[in-house]
Amino acid sequence: xxxxxxxxxxxxxxxxxxxxxxxxxxxxxxxxxxxxxxxxxxxxxxxxxxxxxxxxxxxxxxxxxxxxxxxxxxxxxxxxxxxxxxxxxxxxxxxxxxxxxxxxxxxxxxxxxxxxxxxxxxxxxxxxxxxxxxxxxxxxx
Numbered sequence: 001x002x003x004x005x006x007x008x009x010x011x012x013x014x015x016x017x018x019x020x021x022x023x024x025x026x027x028x029x030x031x032x033x034x035x036x037x038x039x040x041x042x043x044x045x046x047x048x049x050x051x052x053x054x055x056x057x058x059x060x061x062x063x064x065x066x067x068x069x070x071x072x073x074x075x076x077x078x079x080x081x082x083x084x085x086x087x088x089x090x091x092x093x094x095x096x097x098x099x100x101x102x103x104x105x106x107x108x109x110x111x112x113x114x115x116x117x118x119x120x121x122x123x124x125x126x127x128x129x130x131x132x133x134x135x136x137x138x139x140x141x
Contacts, residue, residue, distance in 0.1 A: 045105050
């Protein structure tokens with residue numbers, strides 16, 4: 001896995017295919033993947049290939065709670081609330097955020113955890129970084 005904002009997402013922003021507003025915005029999801037997954041900037045859509053399976057994990061992962069886009073200085077940012085798979089048994093190396101409302105579940109970005117992360121009958125949580133110009137999970141400078 002390579003951590004990246006997906007190239008197709010950058011183009012689709014200019015085509016108005018993604019709406020991050022809390023009210024009336026699209027449904028974004030986060031799916032978890034094993035170390036065998038081949039995800040990166042060239043990933044264009046959600047795939048079941050090498051998606052994790054485990055207790056309290058369902059295909060396509062969790063629905064994310066959006067945080068309205070804003071500006072931090074001259075950088076546009078948006079964020080998601082942290083998400084948790086409760087009482088889960090999962091081993092994941094990375095994740096894919098995708099837009100479930102677009103045809104084909106188009107990709108937004110790939111996360112690489114740097115190593116396998118595991119929960120055993122416990123919480124598996126994705127904690128998103130601070131929503132600011134230097135750290136927000138999605139930022140356009």
